[in-house]
Amino acid sequence: MPDLSHLKRLSAVKSNVGVKFLTPSAFPGSHCPLHPALALAGNIKGLSSLVVGTPECATYSRIVLRNAQDRQGEQHWTYVLDASEVVFGCRKGLMDALQKMDRSGAKAVLLLATCVPDLIGEDIEGLVREAQPKLSMRLISVMMGHFKCNSFPSGSWKTLQAIGVLMEPRTVxxxxxxxxxxxxxxxxxxxxxxxxxxxxxxxxxxxxxxxxxxxxxxxxxxxxxxxxxxxxxxxxxxxxxxxxxxxxxxxxxxxxxxxxxxxxxxxxxxxGLQWGNEFNREQLEALSLQEQARKRLNGCRFICTDIGPVRTMPLAAFLTAMGMEPVLLHLEEFWPDDKYWADALNALGYDPLVCHMVNSDADAPLLESLAPDLCLGDLNSVKGRIPCVPYLSDLYGLSGYDRTNSLLKKILHKLEQPSRSKEGGARHGIA
Known part of the structure; x- marks a missing residue:
């Protein structure tokens, strides 16, 4: 069996840094937290942005923001560090750039500091505090150093969290x-x-x-x-x-x-309202599907790969409570409350391996060696050899009973189909 000794068990992970790559792979580009931060900045009307980093970061930001609309009071600029600023800092140049954006009519600016400003210890938060009294526009910042994380979700949630800094109390x-x-x-x-x-x-x-x-x-x-x-x-x-x-x-x-x-x-x-019978049909369907799933899924060993916008840990805890056994979980991000879900899985008697999967061709042999009964998520490299429940991104936009019903229908439907190994014989059978 291939060596998985470099991976940690869930109980040993305290933050995203503890989640190791399944194989020695890296995934730049859209996996960088700068990508979703830029995408958000370009899709929130009235929010401008200033990316601080290397020429590569500047070029990348132009690609992500190429479709950003030219809306009034909205600008998307880049600040490219020169060799001297990499050594001695960029405080003065950034101050000048922010004042130019202010004079150009920006209403609110999201300052995105990439890897190099973070590595050289540039005090971006201090700069924001110093600059704000001198500017009519509002200013917020996010540190987007990719080397501090293994994934992209922080680009989204940190940006949204930063926008919250601009909020002030209002009458409810x-x-x-x-x-x-x-x-x-x-x-x-x-x-x-x-x-x-x-x-x-x-x-x-x-x-x-x-x-x-x-x-x-x-x-x-x-x-x-x-x-x-x-x-x-x-x-x-x-x-x-x-x-x-x-x-x-x-x-x-x-x-x-x-x-x-x-x-x-x-x-x-x-x-202060009453639902009446609004959700009765959906609730009864969910209860029926859960009963079917408990009988069908008991003892079924599963792994999680990329499941799109669905969080891995709450989903794994739900399925484990119905008798499934989590073997290995791909965590795109170890979220702030994932310790709660880890404790829930541990309380059920399971402590699965966790990892980042970013290269399906290289990851596939390792996943096959685990011989799971089911894979939640897409795994094209081993199509037909491990039963997969794909298209979980279809759950996007669903919530409550609708999402549970759709999920369980997908899983039960997949388990009705016998899996075949590449040699043509039954490998996993019908779990």
Whole structure:
């Protein structure tokens, strides 16, 4: 069996740094946290950006932002460090650049410091504090050193968290709800049933995600509550809970039908409404599918690869509670609350290996050696040799009972199909 001794067990991981690559691979480009940070900056109306780094970072930022609209009061600049600044710092040059952006009409600027400013110890936060009183525009910053992380999600959640710094207290509007993680431009994706029912009850839904405006984010402290649909918005929701007392209800970590019912009841209580029979059909379907899954999945060994916008740890905890055995989990990010989910898995008697998978061709032989009964996520290199549940990105936009039902249907459907090894014989059978 190939050596996996370099990987850590889940119980030994305390942060993202502890999650090792499955194979000696690196994944630059879209895997860099600068990518989602730039994508966010280019898709929040009214937010400008200034990228500080090497010529490579500047070129890359032009590629990511090539479709950014030329909106009034919005600019996307780059500041390329010269050799002297790499050694002695770039404080003076950055101050000059920020003053130019201010004079050019920028309303709010996200300063993105890449690897080199971080490596040389440039005090970006101190510079922001010093510069702000001299500028009419608002200024926020994020450190985007790729060498400090193995993945890209921090580019999204740190940027959203930084935007939260611009928020100020507002009078609460009892019929306004922040939907954190759904874009106002997603007209083609049906509303989750809970959002549809809230609209029917007369609530105004403010979507906070790419496609929203900076003004939407600045108005967010007036909401009665935050509904969190993605992990990328979770740190911002936590910060708003602490700063403004806005309760956050997290839909992206809940799968069990009973837990969904309890969460919906808590939301109804907070808003002072009654759901009636709105979710009865979905709830009954979820309970039925969970019962089928418990019988069918008991003892089934599984691995997780890239599962898109779905968080690995809550999903693994849900499936393990139904009798599945987690063998190896790909963690794109070790999120701030993943220690909670790690404890939940450990309490169930499991301590799986964890890793980053970034090169499916190189990773495939190692994954095959584990002989799992099921793989959650795409794994094209071993197609047909390990039963895979692909297209989990289809769960994007779903929440509550709808998401649980869709997930369990995908898994049960896959396990109805016998898996064949490359030699043509049954390898995993029907788990």
């Amino acid at each position: 509007q009892p019929y306004v709800i922040n939907v954190m993680g759904r874009s106002p431009d997603e007209k083609h994706i049906p509303l989750p049933s809970i959002l549809r029912v809230l609209q029917q009850q007369g609530f105004s839904l403010r979507c906070l995600a790419p496609g929203a405006s900076l003004e939407d984010f600045l108005a967010a402290p007036d909401a009665a509550l935050n509904l969190v649909l993605t992990p990328f918005a979770d740190p911002l929701a936590t910060a708003m809970e602490q700063s403004f007392g806005i309760p956050a209800f997290r839909l992206h970590t809940v799968y069990d039908a009973a837990e969904i019912a309890a969460l919906y009841a808590a939301i109804a209580k907070k808003l």
